[in-house]
Amino acid sequence: MKFTAKVTIGLKEGMLDPEARAIQHALANIGFATEGLSTARVFTITLEAEDRAAAEAQVEQMCERLLANPVIHRYEVEVLA
Amino acid sequence: MKFAVVQFGGSNCDRDVQYVISEVCGVDCDLVWYKDGLKEDYDAIVLPGGFSYGDYLRAGAIAARTGVMDAVVRHAQAGGLVLGICNGAQIGAESGMVPGIFTINASPTFICKPVCLRVEENTSPFTRLFKKGEVVRIPIAHKEGRYVASPEELARLNAEERVAFRFCDEQGEVTPAVNPNGAAENITGVLGGPARNVLCMMPHPERASEEVLGSADGKKVFLGMIKSIEERE
Secondary structure, X not given: OXXXXXXXXXXXXXXXXXXXXXXXXXXXXXXXXXXXXXXXXEEEEEEEOOOHHHHHHHHHHHHHHHHOOOOOEEEEEEEEO | OEEEEEEOOOEOOHHHHHHHHHHHOOOEEEEEEXXXXXXXXXXXXXXXXXXXXXXXXXXXXXXXXXXXXXXXXXXXXXXXXXXXXOHHHHHHHHOOOOOOEEEOOOOOOOEEEEEEEEEOOOOXXXXXXXXXXXEEEEEEEEOOOEEEOOHHHHHHHHHOOXXXXXXXXXXXXXXXHHOOOOOHHHEEEEEXXXXXXXXXXXXXXXXXXXXXXXXXXXXXXXXXXXXXXXXXX
16 A cells, blocks of 8 residues: 655754754844744655555654664654555 | 775765875775775775765765665774764764764854864874874864764763864863864764774864875874774784
8 A cells, every 4th residue: 555654853852953043043033033943854755565554664764764863853753644 | 005985976075085095195095986885805994075965864864874884884893994084974973883973063054164173082093193182283164063962972982082083272272162063072073983993073184184285184194094004914
């Protein structure tokens, strides 16, 4: 079966996010005050798998082995229908 | 004695390193395209600077998962010398040859300038020709060079004398003011491998290997490697 998974990779709690800080400054410069801002990357992955659980396991492996670096990242995997 | 410099798509300091090793230091040095693999038994492998795979995903992440890196990691585990410079340092960290990661600078801009480094130890093959505590001048050029590691890893690096270089001022003081990229504890050179036979460093020693370039301090990194290999032979 074909599955589509959405992977969101962000920084772990407390990690410095220089890009977010730069964006926050840019927003302030055009008049938007923000109390917090964080960035994350979203990957949409389509793959063949036996079932939903197998699809999720494969995508988790992708995160562990390449997409995320455990030193700084956390990730969430959501398998869509 | 023979060195190899591994070229990835996007490497751009490969020829500079080869020039320094072969022309300045007088040692044979092959340029090896990553797809060709390491066909010879090299004495030392250098992962050069550049922007492998456009720094997509994270700097060094994609290059670290190429087949040639399996061979480089095996070489390191067997005690062979590996030097990762800039993008090569990022590739080395992503390959797990040293702990931690070199990620986006605290101020997310590209920084290219000469900096002062304090030599933190002088018993590794790369640092043996320096004095402990010596201040050297080697330039940096990166946007993703901020060293990050867990508090436990940092404690272990310090305890095992695996920190090679820290950013410092001209007097050797290590302060936040002279930390150009926000690196943890000003660290910019980390030793790995079973015998501290791997060095991942963000500054470019090949750009400081001849006086005409303003500093020849970086040459000692290569000469230290060569001396260690000679003693082994």
